[in-house]
Amino acid sequence: MAVQLNSNLEFIVMIALAVILLIPLGYGVISSAASNDTQPFLEKPDEKYDKCVRDTEYMRLNHMDLLKSIRDEVIHEGKKAEVKLKDCRECHMSRERFCDKCHNVVNLQPNCFGCHYYP
Amino acid sequence: MKGIGIATAAAGLGCTFPILRVLASSNVASHAQGEASSRQMGMVVDIKKCFDENVRRACARACHEEHNVPDMPDPAEEIKWIWSESYEHVFPDQAHARTADMYKDKPVLVLCNQCTSPACAKVCITGATFKRESDGIVMIDMHRCVGCRFCIAACPYGARSFNFRDPRPVLEEMGTLREDYPSRVKGAVEKCTFCVERLREGREPACVEAVKQVPGGEGALTFGDLSDPDSDVSRLLREKHTICRRISLGFGPNVFYIA
Numbered sequence: 001m002a003v004q005l006n007s008n009l010e011f012i013v014m015i016a017l018a019v020i021l022l023i024p025l026g027y028g029v030i031s032s033a034a035s036n037d038t039q040p041f042l043e044k045p046d047e048k049y050d051k052c053v054r055d056t057e058y059m060r061l062n063h064m065d066l067l068k069s070i071r072d073e074v075i076h077e078g079k080k081a082e083v084k085l086k087d088c089r090e091c092h093m094s095r096e097r098f099c100d101k102c103h104n105v106v107n108l109q110p111n112c113f114g115c116h117y118y119p
Numbered sequence: 120m121k122g123i124g125i126a127t128a129a130a131g132l133g134c135t136f137p138i139l140r141v142l143a144s145s146n147v148a149s150h151a152q153g154e155a156s157s158r159q160m161g162m163v164v165d166i167k168k169c170f171d172e173n174v175r176r177a178c179a180r181a182c183h184e185e186h187n188v189p190d191m192p193d194p195a196e197e198i199k200w201i202w203s204e205s206y207e208h209v210f211p212d213q214a215h216a217r218t219a220d221m222y223k224d225k226p227v228l229v230l231c232n233q234c235t236s237p238a239c240a241k242v243c244i245t246g247a248t249f250k251r252e253s254d255g256i257v258m259i260d261m262h263r264c265v266g267c268r269f270c271i272a273a274c275p276y277g278a279r280s281f282n283f284r285d286p287r288p289v290l291e292e293m294g295t296l297r298e299d300y301p302s303r304v305k306g307a308v309e310k311c312t313f314c315v316e317r318l319r320e321g322r323e324p325a326c327v328e329a330v331k332q333v334p335g336g337e338g339a340l341t342f343g344d345l346s347d348p349d350s351d352v353s354r355l356l357r358e359k360h361t362i363c364r365r366i367s368l369g370f371g372p373n374v375f376y377i378a
């Protein structure tokens with residue numbers, strides 16, 4: 001009987017824990033579905049170039065990995081840069097209207113701009 | 120158990136004082152081993168031509184403006200990539216009681232030696248400082264530098280500077296902030312890079328280019344590939360008597376001086 005009680009209690013505690021852990025996630029999903037405010041509005045790139053160095057979907061998810069791999073090639077291997085952060089600036093001219101839009105939503109403060117000039 | 124304790128203590132000591140490891144390994148053998156870079160860029164400095172203040176100032180200005188090196192108001196926070204020091208300081212193993220007047224207390228141009236077996240890279244705890252295989256330049260990956268300053272302690276040439284504060288406001292105030300070259304952040308270490316960003320484009324380092332504009336500065340600095348026997352630096356080194364800073368330490372400097 002004592003054993004039975006214990007495992008019941010364990011089960012309840014686990015469910016409660018799972019619910020508590022999922023609250024922030026659920027809150028995020030509900031609130032972002034409820035309003036469009038958190039959807040970043042990205043500035044349209046300049047007309048000068050007709051496309052980005054990679055397709056939009058790739059850039060949206062992996063731009064940081066691309067930048068890091070270019071960094072490794074340039075700094076560690078001494079190769080020429082395929083693209084530099086300052087080239088991104090050619091189209092996406094404002095950090096506030098481009099980079100920060102998404103970074104703010106996901107609450108990220110990348111430290112690129114401490115060194116790299118991006119107004 | 121006791122054995123393990125001693126071993127851990129020894130390993131701990133090695134970690135806490137990486138300088139010990141450097142001193143232990145800074146012999147001629149490790150110098151030769153460092154020669155592994157397939158290419159090695161190097162510089163020859165003509166000491167006498169650099170006695171001229173205009174020449175030295177032109178180098179420093181060109182370099183520091185090009186690389187967003189701020190002129191820190193507090194001398195204790197000074198940041199420098201190329202600067203001057205007295206002959207006695209630069210060549211403590213050359214200077215003696217009867218050093219010729221023309222060298223005594225005279226300013227000598229100094230910069231990072233891009234050592235063949237760099238002490239700074241050996242002590243770096245994150246691998247931020249490393250010797251590059253492609254051109255033998257000792258680089259700092261600023262993304263990895265954590266500001267521990269072991270490298271500053273290890274470099275026997277004082278070639279490295281620490282950012283005690285964010286340099287950008289100082290650069291902005293000076294009006295010399297360049298938008299196309301990164302500045303640094305508080306806590307990062309920096310030094311001369313032999314102008315990698317220029318070499319990539321087939322240009323000469325900024326200091327070498329700058330001295331040519333100064334009357335009498337022609338030939339004060341010569342830059343090139345030491346591994347190419349036909350390069351200007353190799354030719355100069357074959358023809359002239361040159362000295363290096365503190366070679367007895369075994370780090371293998373790649374900046375040479377025509378006395």
Ligand code: SF4
Binds near residue numbers: 230232274277
């Ligand atoms: S001069 Fe100093 S900073 Fe430059 S490579 Fe040698 S040890 Fe490193």
Ligand code: SF4
Binds near residue numbers: 181186230310311312
């Ligand atoms: S080689 Fe370049 S980075 Fe080094 S001192 Fe000269 S100008 Fe400065």
